Amino acid sequence: MKLNKDIIEEIYEHALKEYPDECCGMVTGDSNSQDVHLCKNIQNMLHAEDHVRFPRDARTAYVIEREEADKIISSATKQGKEIMAFYHSHTEHEAYFSEEDFAAQTVFGEPEFPYALHVVVSVRNGKVHDLKCFRWDRYKKIFTVMESCG
Numbered sequence: 001m002k003l004n005k006d007i008i009e010e011i012y013e014h015a016l017k018e019y020p021d022e023c024c025g026m027v028t029g030d031s032n033s034q035d036v037h038l039c040k041n042i043q044n045m046l047h048a049e050d051h052v053r054f055p056r057d058a059r060t061a062y063v064i065e066r067e068e069a070d071k072i073i074s075s076a077t078k079q080g081k082e083i084m085a086f087y088h089s090h091t092e093h094e095a096y097f098s099e100e101d102f103a104a105q106t107v108f109g110e111p112e113f114p115y116a117l118h119v120v121v122s123v124r125n126g127k128v129h130d131l132k133c134f135r136w137d138r139y140k141k142i143f144t145v146m147e148s149c150g
Contacts, residue, residue, distance in 0.1 A: 001031070001082075001084055001085075001115065001117060002031065002148070002149065002150050003027060003034065003084065003085060003117065003119070003133075003149050003150050004034050004150065005150050007027055007034045007036055007150075008131065008149060008150050010036040011023075011025070011027075011036060011087050011119060011121060011131075012121065012128045012131075014036070014038050014089075015089040015121045015123050015128060016123065016126065016127075016128065018041065018089065019089070019091055019123050019126055020059055020091050020092075020126075021041060021043075021044070021057075021058035021059055021091065022041055022043070022058055022059065022060070022061065022062040022088055022089045022090065022091060023038070023041060023062070023087075023088060023089045023121075024039050024041050024062040024063075024064050024086075024087065024088040024089075025037050025038045025039045025064075025086075025087050025088075026039065026064075026069065026072050026083065026085065026086055026087070027083075027084045027085040027086075027087065027117075027119075028072065028075075028076040028081045028082065028083055028084060029076075029081050029082065029084055030081065030082060030084075034084060035081075037072045039064040039065075039068055039069070039072075040064075040065065040068065041058050041062040041063065041064070041088075042063050042064070042065050043056065043057060043058040043061045043062050043063050044057050044058045046063060059091055060091075061100065062088045063104075082115070082116075083113045083116050084116060084117060085116055085117040085118065085119050085133075086105065086113075086116055086117075086118050086119070087118070087119035087120070087121065088101075088119075088120060088121075089120070089121040089122070089123050090120055090121070090122050090123070091123050091124075092123075092124055092125075093122060094122050094129075094130065095120040095121060095122040095129075095130040095131055095132040096120065096132070097118060097120060097132075097134045097143045097145070101118065101120070101143075102142075102143065105118060105143075109141060110141075111136050114136045114138060115136075116136075117133045117134070117135060117146070117149065118133065118134040118135075118143060119131065119132070119133050119134075119149060120132050120133075120134070131149060132145050132146075132149075133145070133146040133148070133149035134146065
């Protein structure tokens with residue numbers, strides 16, 4: 001599964017728009033037609049409500065509200081589209097798949113969408129620095145980096 005070039009450009013634009021906070025979103029569709037869904041990062045709201053349980057703010061973490069994600073998933077399913085990718089940015093850090101990313105994308109050590117890509121965009125000093133895609137390896141039970149997203 002590969003992302004179209006224009007989809008990657010939309011992800012870059014979202015990452016730059018939200019900088020210095022992390023952006024987050026989803027991509028639905030298939031190899032011919034893909035749609036980006038820019039999601040709201042509710043990490044700052046969670047942090048403000050309970051800074052003990054959510055010690056990080058949106059500059060170093062993201063959370064997509066489950067209701068928003070469920071609407072996107074439901075709509076894609078009704079239209080016969082796939083959940084192709086989840087994406088988020090790392091600000092002032094490299095594009096890597098962190099332990100927090102693994103925890104957010106798995107339930108009991110398995111991803112809810114095992115075939116979806118996981119895209120991480122590195123934004124440094126207000127500019128896109130790097131982008132990496134990760135895919136679930138069901139044998140190793142880890143997310144491995146791919147050579148290319150598109």
